[in-house]
Amino acid sequence: MHETETREALLRELEVVNKWADDQKGLWFWEKLGRIPFMILDRITPQMVHNKIGQALDEIGSYIQKGGSYLTSEKEVVKRFTKKTANPHLIVSDISKLPLTEMDEVSGGIVDMRKKVAMTQGATTGIGGFLTLSIDIPFILGISLKTLQEIAICYGYDPNDQQERIFIIKCLQFVSSDIVGKQAILQELSDFNKKDMQKREQTLSQLQGWREVMTSFRDNFGWKKLFQMIPIAGILFGSFINKSMIADIGEAGRMLYRKRRILEKIEEGRTSEI
Template sequence: MVYEQIAWEELTRWKRKLRKNQSMTSRFTKKWQNKFNGMVPEKFHTVVTTSIKNMVQATIYGTEVTSKHKPLQALTLKEQEEQAKALIEKYKKTAAIEGAGTGFGGILLGMADFPLLLSIKMKFLHDMASVYGFDVRDYRERLFLLLIFQLTFSSDDKKQMMLNRLENWEIERLELPAEDEYVSHIDWKEFQLSYRDYIDIPKMLQLIPGFGAIVGATVNYHFLDLLGETAMNGYRMRVLKELN
């Protein structure tokens, strides 16, 4: 149980970090970002909103689910996390290459980066679920992927609420309605605003031809790194509860 103890300590530190009060830098960035949003072309926001809505619907209805997402069985937590870390490195490189390619082309290709990056992120989360032994053919497990996504890319003031939901997921999942009923109550605007606000500033820099290639590669790499950390700790939380 040595590895499990190390994982538990890392999980505790991660949760403590998320629960810290909003920093002065975060508050300043948010204020600047609110002004910045008014300068962003409406077409840019439309692409983000449409991409996110399509991504959420595809995730809930399982259009991304294939036979290769069957859960892996009989792995220890250490073995699961070795595979998880390899996945994170693989997808960080994939996202960086995609970001560099679209960032090099300026505003048109820069906008195309949104649906492509979302697709990479969700494919990554599906693969992570399989590594930890969870079956994404169950729509509730696909909702857990969306919760990980939201926690990763939500503002500081919403992270604690998302983290609380993650910690109490085993209770929440038992109370979930049928798929169609759940979809009908999604607040699309709120969902896309949280994500858009998180990525606006770095992604707008990606629209600058040439320079955008450097930004795109760096930002996408960073986003997958953050998503990987959240996914690992989210599943780590559930596996450790089962072991206790």
């Protein structure tokens, strides 16, 4: 095991992640009321917008089964690690053996890059108010999935694996859940690390209701997206909203994947001691 990753060091890192999980006290007051403005949106939004959102949700549903158009390329992530490690022959399976600090640094850089892209998109679609909402919501869903996939690769996991796509969707659900939902998902994902196929199959069964996952994700825009519907002023709101959304998703994804990798490194250390 790398000299900076003794069992004690990994346990300290695990404490950091667990503290973050304990600090997830639910949503801000205005986020708890997030569903209310969407009741208004549903009444005033043109049917064309509803149709496009529904189409995007259908595409994301297929992501669980086969990745579809939302399956990201691993090349860019591997290239970042290649530059950092000066190893031109590095492949995804090698990343899991790297120090946690390198995984954290690369994943942090990717989240920062994605935040800038989301911020630009939010400002652009904010110009047209609710008329461009049909473009922004599918975009933010798509970039959220790609960000989480890239984070997965950063910690040595392959999003080509359907089980990883399930984990990614659960990370996405975690961000938009209330405190009760967050606790339930944290418990599910802690079991995910165990090689218990029955538990994984149960998680897959729960994801058959993936539309609810994506609906709650959409509803989490709530009041924030309501302000973005104001033409021109929506530029500022759209930029801030998308940036903060990806920041939240990036933080959750990094923490949840860090925990998995830390636990696996600890387990690998125990195995090597036997």
